[in-house]
Amino acid sequence: MNVPFLRWLRARFDLAHDMADPAEIVADVEAGIAFKGTNLWVLFFAILVASVGLNVNSTAVIIGAMLISPLMGPIVGVGFGAATSDVDMVRRGLKNLSIAAGLSVLVSALYFSFTPLTDAGSELLARTQPTTWDVAIALFGGAAGAIGFTRREVSNVVPGVSIATALMPPLCTAGYGLATAHWAFMAGALYLFCLNAAFISLAMFLVARILPLPQHAFENRRQARRAKLLFWAVAVLTAVPSVYLAARIVQRTTFEHNAQRFVDEELNLPGAYVVTRRIEADKRTINVLLTGRLLTPAQLRGIRARLAAYRLPRAQLTVRQGLAQLDSADARALRTSLLEDLRSRNEQTMAGYDTRLAQLQQLLAQQAADHTGLPAPETLLREVQAEHPTVRQLGLSRLVQPAADSLRADTTVVVAVRTARPLPATEAQRLTQWLAARAGRQPVRLLLEPAAQDAPPARPVPPRQQRAGRR
Template structure:
């Protein structure tokens, strides 16, 4: 802790703000400086790690796997140069800024080259949802980058390191936009490339801005400008970069919110106006940019006058300027053959699912029957041997029956089957013999509840 920090710390003790002070557990200034400068360099193993991380992220985007994408972000080394730019601006070290910008440019070039090469070679050329999600940045991406950057630089300046940096890498998502930009280059889709690279730029700028904010708050030593005009020019340039980067995202955020509001209102309007009648909505297509609601109906044909009356209600539902297009079964714009094919395909899928469930049930029942048959065959052998052995030990006992008896459920145990041996004896066995025979039966059948039932000889009249 620097001398200024030590002077500051006692003043905060005993106050509620002491709990939130970033100066109490801050690392020494020279430690912070060394750590942030060392993260800027892109040498040795770092470029290789970057290429492999980009390749992993590209595969994750290609197969639409969030888990793989998150894994790539965890091993990404892109945070170092970005934080270095913010640190350089915060302490007015233009040499560090130039070196950080150069390393960030090299890292971005390596990332774009690797992802472009992958998407040129992969046979999976369809844009998945995880990939398309990185093409339309909004104000929320700005907030994520700013708050994530604040958390990241605070974690980097602590005496005890935590797991903040991996979390920031995931939250700010530096890798996927570069991979998506590579996809746009590979497929010559400049809209995808522009949107993805703009998202990457937002992340870089606002992580750097967050770094500047925290560096200023922590009062780290920085260089002084001899000419105050140069200092003002630097601050104006930084503010201009922030505004030029952030303003388009505000417009895109407003557009996104407007599209979501239009979609919610349109779906609610369709549910209210087209439910309960003889016609049924089978498909709804919304185009927020064109303010267009297109429906496909089946069932009784709805008169044109009724559709016109419903369309007049659009302004009342908050859908001013929207157009309603209704396609009905008799309408030539509807391909009835395709509709029938869709219905048949749905029936086929349901039938196949039912058949799979039936086959699984049959296989389970067959397995249960085979298991019971095997148990029955094994029991037959045990019963025959046990009966023969009992007669050999007690010749006075005949008519031996061996079977499984069902014991009813009791308070402490459920109903169960136990081996039972029944025999008719020509003489009454002594209690010691009966006890020994019972113990033998338990040992022979390996069942603690085995029952021995001896029928005494009939009395002569």
């Protein structure tokens, strides 16, 4: 009874039916590994675009740098080479990835050494410390990218993975840390890049092992067995530390989440306000600066007793009261909090503007349709194309002709039409009559724009070529 169901599942989740030819996949992987010519120029431009985006705190520019960055090539090459037992491909992938990462850090450091804008924005600060979600995105996104990379038809999966896994911005953030001597920023950004690269390569390795791809040919079985053992050892050595680091990140993220909730619920008391909070998961410390009403020692003991209820049994809570206790670390934390709040408010404002703009555009289209007596341009285009298939584009507008003295102004409905080829006069007249009837007998003027695909006029043949043709 379960066999048909298993066959149905296998047919639904089969990855081999639309897989590209293995030779094409290998050629694409080889083209992405090399950093010379086009790939090298694109790498330099992606570095500069990402550095500018981080410098001016522009999310759109950073996304553009992720899209054009060629860093996915050698990472995919390492995972694919390990899955197909190609020692040379793995070696070249690791070499080129190291060169590309080093160039990215150095070029971005050079940029941040000369730019007049030296403040760290929210986009840059977001790349200084990996979280649990970064690890999950790298693993699942890498698996999706591996599947999309091996398909016959090109899809938007690989560009989406480039955006989701964010390889170039962490390297440019490391360059910022190198240029400004923020070693914690540099270490955290490189840590994030290494985790992303390791999990993307691991996902590519696992997907490629599932697919029916030919293995690299060796001279003898002993050499093949040795190479496979080496690849599995490298995969395990890569996966085990990555999983360990991912588990540590999960623990740190959980601690930070519980600590944030504890501060929000237990220390926001009437008359007392939280100015800054410094949460260090590695040291399991919570350092809070309060202002306003002073808390008594008994109140502080009661608050510390509540730590266990938030799964923070061994956490150390330090509460400083009064702005006189403000230090440089508090100033940096306050500045970071203000930047995050400003970025969140800007995103909400822009989302509200986009929604309002869409509503206004819809309202204007509806008002135009009501005044002309015709439906929306999209609907009218479909109706016109039913009788005139050569029509490709259509636009509506109202032409108001001011009247003299006290006479009422006349309004003419203008319909602009673009066709694939010139419209005959009889067909144009019939279309004008139909539009006038559709508009309720309002005056309609048909504006025929030049054909979308007009052929250029033929050039006259010179007399010498004519004589040569007659000969």
